[in-house]
Amino acid sequence: MKTILDKQRAAFKANPNPSLAQRLDWLDRLAGMISQNAQTISATISEDFGHRSTIETRLADIAALLTEIKHTKKHLGKWMQPEKRPTALQFKPARNEVRYMPKGVAGIISPWNYPFQLAISPLIAALSAGNRAMIKPSELTPRTSELTKKLLGEIFDEDLVAVITGGPDVAQAFSTLEFDHMLFTGSTKVGAFVMQAAAKNLTPVTLELGGKSPVIIDHDYALQTAAERILSGKMLNAGQTCIAPDYILAPRKSIKALSQKLAKTCRKFYPSIHDNDDFTAIISEGHYKRLSGLVDDARKKGANIIDIYPEEEKSDSNVRKMPPKLVTNVTPDMDIMQEEIFGPLLPLVPYDSLDDALEFVREREHPLALYLFSDNKIVVERTMNEALAGDMSVNDTLMHITQNDLPFGGVGKSGIGAYHGHDGFKTFSHAKGIFRQSKLNSRKMLFPPYGKAIERVLGFLS
Numbered sequence: 001m002k003t004i005l006d007k008q009r010a011a012f013k014a015n016p017n018p019s020l021a022q023r024l025d026w027l028d029r030l031a032g033m034i035s036q037n038a039q040t041i042s043a044t045i046s047e048d049f050g051h052r053s054t055i056e057t058r059l060a061d062i063a064a065l066l067t068e069i070k071h072t073k074k075h076l077g078k079w080m081q082p083e084k085r086p087t088a089l090q091f092k093p094a095r096n097e098v099r100y101m102p103k104g105v106a107g108i109i110s111p112w113n114y115p116f117q118l119a120i121s122p123l124i125a126a127l128s129a130g131n132r133a134m135i136k137p138s139e140l141t142p143r144t145s146e147l148t149k150k151l152l153g154e155i156f157d158e159d160l161v162a163v164i165t166g167g168p169d170v171a172q173a174f175s176t177l178e179f180d181h182m183l184f185t186g187s188t189k190v191g192a193f194v195m196q197a198a199a200k201n202l203t204p205v206t207l208e209l210g211g212k213s214p215v216i217i218d219h220d221y222a223l224q225t226a227a228e229r230i231l232s233g234k235m236l237n238a239g240q241t242c243i244a245p246d247y248i249l250a251p252r253k254s255i256k257a258l259s260q261k262l263a264k265t266c267r268k269f270y271p272s273i274h275d276n277d278d279f280t281a282i283i284s285e286g287h288y289k290r291l292s293g294l295v296d297d298a299r300k301k302g303a304n305i306i307d308i309y310p311e312e313e314k315s316d317s318n319v320r321k322m323p324p325k326l327v328t329n330v331t332p333d334m335d336i337m338q339e340e341i342f343g344p345l346l347p348l349v350p351y352d353s354l355d356d357a358l359e360f361v362r363e364r365e366h367p368l369a370l371y372l373f374s375d376n377k378i379v380v381e382r383t384m385n386e387a388l389a390g391d392m393s394v395n396d397t398l399m400h401i402t403q404n405d406l407p408f409g410g411v412g413k414s415g416i417g418a419y420h421g422h423d424g425f426k427t428f429s430h431a432k433g434i435f436r437q438s439k440l441n442s443r444k445m446l447f448p449p450y451g452k453a454i455e456r457v458l459g460f461l462s
């Protein structure tokens, strides 16, 4: 790994600020590779998952990247332009500007849930900002990680982009390398290790982490509309999405009607589970057991488990598909209300007033995403202003991540920094402030020996 890093660093020194044409060529190569290999990528991810819906891969791992590349290509020239900044009267006619400089070599560590998208999306940002990059993808999707390595190897020299495969030991060693920026996507626990390792080198980090993303449904909001939009976000990738709605806060009087609508709508979206190509499997035996453990713990502590597909609960299929369940009567001490769920289980928590609901969110860690369903302008304004979260969608779920012009990232335990679009370009760039002195200037007034001239300057300044 160190040899590759040295090679990339040497290549960066030889070409410290790649031209727009060069960067556009890199992005074109990426887009071509993704389009030409879309089917192989989809089949490989599905093999790693045991089954991954092809449509979901085409949406989230293929189309999302192609759209992002298109957006970046369209705006990159503008993003790379020096930015003029005002100059205070006493310094005029000197000029100020900011130039966005490539930082050097970026390190990217990615998780398994969108194994192709989350390795390539940070790469788009890193390359558009003129950097070189090394990627360490997840060991839980080994076939996709090897494929990513092969495909990137076909379009980029190792001194521009390199993929390092391996388990947590390799990842740990990777995070100690002296990168110029590191972007980690994964759990909050591992994110803390990555930040510790990076601190030894003073490597700046962007941490894209997880957590429990709540949904708040306002008193008068149409429950059917909310149910559809919540389920479409929750059941994508079988709930294994960092910004999946984790639990719902709903008015106490609506819990019963809401759970009925959720169950009915879920059955409409997915008439069956085990033999349904649209429904994705759980990534590993370990994660399947973890999710079953959350259900057992909740049941033991008094929760009511609503099996939406009772007939599929005892399936002899050997595909790791978990039939979705709703969970009511939850209490804060249950594991399902403490850990990020990351699967097709959806707890419903009653609230009495919006203040209670906001308080419930505020007294927990800042979520990666917050969802509010409300048609009341005051409630929407209040929630946008008063609840701290990485990002937010109002009257929908997940949609904020698909917006090229919004920053994507967490806050507090759900992450540090952001990327996507212009924000990704800026994350991987150093904003260099530049003061350009003019021929005509009063600089001499500040020279020693200090006398009347500097007194006049001080009089003017203070």
Ligand code: NAD
Pocket (backbone or CB within 6 Å): 109, 110, 111, 112, 113, 114, 118, 136, 137, 138, 139, 166, 167, 168, 171, 172, 173, 175, 185, 186, 187, 188, 190, 191, 193, 194, 207, 208, 209, 210, 211, 241, 242, 243, 340, 342, 368, 410, 415
């Ligand atoms: P994870 O933290 O277990 O692993 C992520 C990556 O870290 C893997 O490549 C792994 O090899 C590596 N790693 C493991 N130990 C390491 C160490 N000691 N030092 C450095 N790297 C190490 O996460 P996961 O299970 O792959 O992914 C699920 C988590 O990721 C969830 O919490 C989810 O919310 C979060 N996530 C966040 C986003 C986001 O954009 N914010 C996106 C997807 C997933």
